[in-house]
Amino acid sequence: MSTAKSASKKRKREQSPEAQFELAEPTTKKVGPLLISYPALQAPASTSFQCYTRKKAKRVTDNESEEDLLVVGETPTVEFVSNEEESRRAAESGCRYLLAVRNKQTCKISILPNPQSPHILTHTVKALKSIPPSAAPSKLQYLEAKTALGETFGTKKQKANIRAQERNKIDVGAMEGVMGYVMDSIEKGAGNLMTEEERKEAADKNRLIPPFSSTASDPAEIYALHGIISEAEWKALSISPFEAAQTPKERTALLPYRKSAWINNHLESLTEGTSKTKKKNLKILLYISAMLAFRQATFQKSLDKGKLYERLAAVPTLVVDSLLSRFTEVARGTSSYQPTSATKTSLLTHAFALCLKVDNYATNTTVIAHDLSMPVAEVNQLFRSLGCKISILGEKERARLGISSGSANEKRAVLTAPVEFPKPRLRKK
Structure with missing residues (x-):
């Protein structure tokens, strides 16, 4: 038989009809196919499943019973039961599926009208059902087991930590008899603690600033003038040479410290007129100049009193003695x-308090920092310790102080009443 003849006698493959989709009619007589999910162990394909519902009085429709269906399957070794809580979570998550059934004879695919959510199955091993579950270990048992593991398999560092923890353990039983004595000693110790007012008063005394009034309602009354410059020093200061000088250069030559641009600028603006305020500010400028000259002399380890008198010849010896007694310390036996660092800080804060008085309590800290060769941030911090706030003045404040618009962006130390000191910073845990 030829190849062509054998090919003609071959049985031709029947063409399958095209698949047709249709929407099944809703029915209430049968539950229909269900969708299940195996989160862990999967049952064999031959496993049969049954559906059960809880007994309720007068069930209306089977749609309500589908929500309470219990899907159960069983193999010789494992039981599968739907988990109601997990299945409810899956239904509430909003994930639903449309199921379809295919008829092999007619090749029709019927899409079920009701969307379904999966039933999440859990499994139970039959051989382990008779064994009661073991109780969860207590915290003490957990720590004992952890310690035993650490002593057996831990590193040297872990073993050392375990021994340190055992040494630091407190025997509560041994403390029962002495708890009364411990509480009594705590109460006695607490009786010696400072109150909030006493603590605040002690903190104010230890501030490296001039004497101040915490209740003053006017910035001029916060730091009293004679709390910084004594009345005897104030009377001893003489400004007649400054009034007799003819040129700014002659007036600057009368100062103990001549390299301060802040003092020189204020000195030039105060020479005109004879009002009491200008004479008062002139004396303050002379005293500030003496303090800065004294500060320059303190850069040495020790001070020679005779040389200091010569250096501060522009002010009375009473002022020099006052600066020595307040802003230096005498070594024991000498x-x-x-x-010291404390006396140097106190000297600067006293001088800055006088600067605030001359500047009507709004001082340009940048100029002072340049005069002292110090960082501006460090000078700002000292002004903050006096209760000042570092800020840019508004238009009204500049007009009140007579400051030009060209200095509008310059930050100044502003003292307001009542005085508020910066709170100590809390360290991070």
Whole structure:
């Protein structure tokens, strides 16, 4: 038989009809196919499942019973039961599916009208059902087991930590008899603690600033003038040479410290007129100049009193003696004066308090920092310790102080009443 003849006698494959989709009619007589999900162990394909519902009085429709269906399957070793809580979560998540059934004879695919959510199955091993579940270990048992593991398999560092923790353990049973004595000692110790007012008063005394009034309602009354410059020093200061000088250069030559642009600018603006305010500010400028010259002399480890008198010849010796007594310390067993970090800070804060009085309580800290060769941030911090706030003045404030618009963006230390000191910063835990 030829190849062509054999090919003609071959049985031709029947063409399958095209698939047709249709929407099934809703029915209430049968539950229909269900969708299940295996989160862990999957049942064999031959496993049969049954549906059960809870007994309720007068069920209206089977649609309500589908929400309470219990899907159960069983193999020789494992039981599968739908988890109601997990199935409810899956239904509430909004994920639903449309199921379709295919008829092999007619090749029609019927889409079920009701969307369904999956039933999440859990499994139980039959051999383990008779064994009661073990109780969860207590915290003490957990720590004991953890310690045993650490001592057996831990590193040297872990073993050392375990021994340190055991040494730091407190025997509560041994403390029962002495708790009364412990509480009594705590109460006695608490009786010696400072109150909030006493603590605030002690903190105010330890501030490296001039004497101040915390209740003053006017910035001029916060730091009293004679709390910084004594009345005897104030009377001893003489400004007649400044009034007799003819040129700014002659007036600057009368100062103990001549390299301060802040003092020189204010000195030039105060020479005109004879009002009491200008004479008062002139004396304050002379005293500030003496303080800055004294500060320059404190850069040495010890001060020679005779040389200091010569250096501050522009002010009375009473002023020099006052600066030595307030802003230096005498070493034990010697008669030499030595500055400390605390006395240097106190000297600057006293001088800055006088600067605020001359500047009507709004001082340009940038100029002062340049005069002292100090960072502006450090000078600002000292002004904050006096209760000032570092800010840019508004238009009204500049007009009141007579400051030009060209200095509008310059930050100034502003003192307001009542005085508020910066709160100590809390360290991060």
